[in-house]
Amino acid sequence: MELGIAGRRAAVAAASKGLGFAAAAALAAEGVEVAICSRNADEIAAAAQRIGPNAIPMVGDVGTVAGAGAFIAEAGAALGGIDILVANAGGPPPGDFGAIADVDAYARAFELNALSTIAMCQATIPAMRDRQWGRVVAITSIAARQPIANLILSNTARAGLTGFLKTVAREVAADGVTVNSLQPGLHATERIAGLHGDAGGLGATVPAGRIGNPADFGRMVAFLCSESANYVTGTAIPVDGGADAGLQ
Ligand code: NAP
Numbered sequence: 001m002e003l004g005i006a007g008r009r010a011a012v013a014a015a016s017k018g019l020g021f022a023a024a025a026a027l028a029a030e031g032v033e034v035a036i037c038s039r040n041a042d043e044i045a046a047a048a049q050r051i052g053p054n055a056i057p058m059v060g061d062v063g064t065v066a067g068a069g070a071f072i073a074e075a076g077a078a079l080g081g082i083d084i085l086v087a088n089a090g091g092p093p094p095g096d097f098g099a100i101a102d103v104d105a106y107a108r109a110f111e112l113n114a115l116s117t118i119a120m121c122q123a124t125i126p127a128m129r130d131r132q133w134g135r136v137v138a139i140t141s142i143a144a145r146q147p148i149a150n151l152i153l154s155n156t157a158r159a160g161l162t163g164f165l166k167t168v169a170r171e172v173a174a175d176g177v178t179v180n181s182l183q184p185g186l187h188a189t190e191r192i193a194g195l196h197g198d199a200g201g202l203g204a205t206v207p208a209g210r211i212g213n214p215a216d217f218g219r220m221v222a223f224l225c226s227e228s229a230n231y232v233t234g235t236a237i238p239v240d241g242g243a244d245a246g247l248q
Pocket of ligand 1 (some may be wrong): 013014015016017018019020037038039040043060061062063064088089090091092139140141142154183184185186187188189190191192
């Protein structure tokens with residue numbers, strides 16, 4: 001299927017590994033020029049090399065509003081503009097209400113998983129509106145739909161961000177800019193290995209009988225950035241092998 005986005009320019013945050021890397025690789029495979037960042041210089045350089053000549057590596061920390069803004073400024077300068085934003089960051093630490101007594105932990109999680117994306121949207125969407133074309137895809141979590149035990153920081157921050165994205169999507173829809181989020185369930189990345197140890201047995205907890213392949217997730221991101229997805233906006237789509245049991 002022809003996605004129609006060759007030559008577009010994308011900023012993909014937190015992309016040396018895992019779902020961000022997969023998104024960048026899928027976009028680059030469609031001929032999109034991608035600026036990618038992570039905090040480790042060697043790892044982001046290696047990731048860009050794996051993706052190929054369409055990838056520009058940048059060292060950046062999108063865990064803060066300032067860091068997110070700096071990444072978008074650097075990416076925009078290198079690419080000559082940003083048509084596609086894939087907003088992503090690492091996940092916050094685990095813990096439940098009883099374990100996380102420090103309210104500042106919530107503030108840090110909000111900065112990492114909500115404010116940083118809001119800052120990246122503020123830095124990219126106005127120019128997308130001016131050009132009458134843009135795509136924003138935020139990588140959030142199935143936790144925004146169905147809170148996950150022992151991840152209260154993620155559950156809380158992602159729900160707030162999802163409200164923001166829906167609101168913005170409706171405001172900018174007439175300007176050719178779509179704003180969506182993808183809500184990953186369990187995928188085979190380092191984050192999941194870190195949270196659950198050996199992810200081998202986790203597949204049995206998912207209706208699909210297995211955990212997800214990040215490369216498939218990356219292609220979902222690329223599809224949402226395609227020309228054909230021009231009428232899909234304001235959605236928050238689970239990519240979870242059927243794990244969410246709700247009706248919507
Ligand atoms: P991952 O495998 O741990 O990869 C995270 C990537 O982000 C790495 O490239 C990492 O590189 C980079 N990164 C982390 N913090 C960063 C920061 N502050 N600034 C810039 N780059 C940063 O994680 P993942 O599984 O792909 O998860 C991506 C997002 O999806 C997370 O928010 C996670 O909570 C969410 N999620 C994932 C799953 C899943 O099944 N994988 C499920 C639900 C939600 P450096 O550490 O070198 O910076």
